[in-house]
Amino acid sequence: MHFMTALRAAWQRRNSLLCVGLDPDPARFPAHLQGRPDAILEFCKGIVDATADLVCSFKPQIAYFAAQRAEDQLEALIDHIHTRHPDIPVILDAKRGDIGSTASQYAAEAFERFRADAITVNPYMGRDSVEPYLEYADKGVILLCRTSNPGGSDLQFLDVGGGERLFERVARLVANEWNASGNLGLVVGATFPNEIARVRELTGDMPLLVPGIGAQGGDIAATMQAGRTANGTGLMINSSRAILYAGSGEDYAEAARRVALETRDAINAHR
Numbered sequence: 001m002h003f004m005t006a007l008r009a010a011w012q013r014r015n016s017l018l019c020v021g022l023d024p025d026p027a028r029f030p031a032h033l034q035g036r037p038d039a040i041l042e043f044c045k046g047i048v049d050a051t052a053d054l055v056c057s058f059k060p061q062i063a064y065f066a067a068q069r070a071e072d073q074l075e076a077l078i079d080h081i082h083t084r085h086p087d088i089p090v091i092l093d094a095k096r097g098d099i100g101s102t103a104s105q106y107a108a109e110a111f112e113r114f115r116a117d118a119i120t121v122n123p124y125m126g127r128d129s130v131e132p133y134l135e136y137a138d139k140g141v142i143l144l145c146r147t148s149n150p151g152g153s154d155l156q157f158l159d160v161g162g163g164e165r166l167f168e169r170v171a172r173l174v175a176n177e178w179n180a181s182g183n184l185g186l187v188v189g190a191t192f193p194n195e196i197a198r199v200r201e202l203t204g205d206m207p208l209l210v211p212g213i214g215a216q217g218g219d220i221a222a223t224m225q226a227g228r229t230a231n232g233t234g235l236m237i238n239s240s241r242a243i244l245y246a247g248s249g250e251d252y253a254e255a256a257r258r259v260a261l262e263t264r265d266a267i268n269a270h271r
């Protein structure tokens with residue numbers, strides 16, 4: 001199924017704009033999982049199964065798996081999501097960016113090896129660096145636009161001519177010139193609601209992946225006001241650490257569920 005079709009269906013069926021981020025840090029795992037060779041997979045499966053009915057997507061961050069030599073557990077995790085929760089799209093947060101020949105390998109890694117439904121990509125090497133991902137027309141490609149970190153302003157706020165800022169140029173290019181297959185989205189941080197509003201203005205109903213609530217302190221009400229579309233969707237609002245590490249005991253998954261439920265409901269209060 002096309003990523004956008006799956007995402008729209010998940011927004012409706014799950015009544016949720018919440019994306020749970022899977023950033024597994026073994027140092028923060030509960031004691032009963034410490035030292036197990038499959039700890040990352042087991043931890044993440046617990047979170048996924050406890051929250052699947054509350055989310056529109058899951059977003060594993062590849063660095064947390066690669067740093068632990070656990071790409072095999074990432075493969076198994078995505079397989080688990082597809083098998084147990086087949087209607088929930090998986091966004092691989094990899095933020096890749098390279099020349100076309102190498103980008104082809106990254107695209108194959110994301111979509112063929114890991115079987116992700118969408119990937120985050122860094123667009124700052126230009127259109128030819130993004131094209132290999134676009135060949136997978138049914139997959140989502142979510143391009144960095146206005147990132148959630150304070151240093152994002154160093155470059156993304158530069159005036160690229162006529163008062164237009166770099167992140168605005170990215171949003172305009174992506175919405176008007178690069179989106180021939182209708183499978184593109186943008187990353188805009190919840191920590192910058194004014195920029196979410198600007199990107200929404202420039203891109204119509206394009207889906208926005210919005211990290212930055214929870215551990216980074218972004219405001220849900222301001223995010224929703226700035227970014228929701230007329231039908232009350234259009235956003236995948238990500239929270240990772242605040243949900244993953246809501247509890248630290250054997251009941252960590254139930255604690256994660258409680259925070260995911262509160263977060264989903266706080267988002268829905270502004271739809």
Ligand SMILES: O=c1ccn([C@@H]2O[C@H](COP(=O)(O)O)[C@@H](O)[C@H]2O)c(=O)[nH]1
Pocket residue numbers: 021023061093146147148149187188189211212213214215216238239240241242
């Ligand atoms: O601009 C960006 C782009 C991506 N991220 C990623 O989202 C999560 C946020 O985790 P929290 O624990 O909810 O802060 C993480 O995987 C980042 O790599 C981002 O934060 N900002």
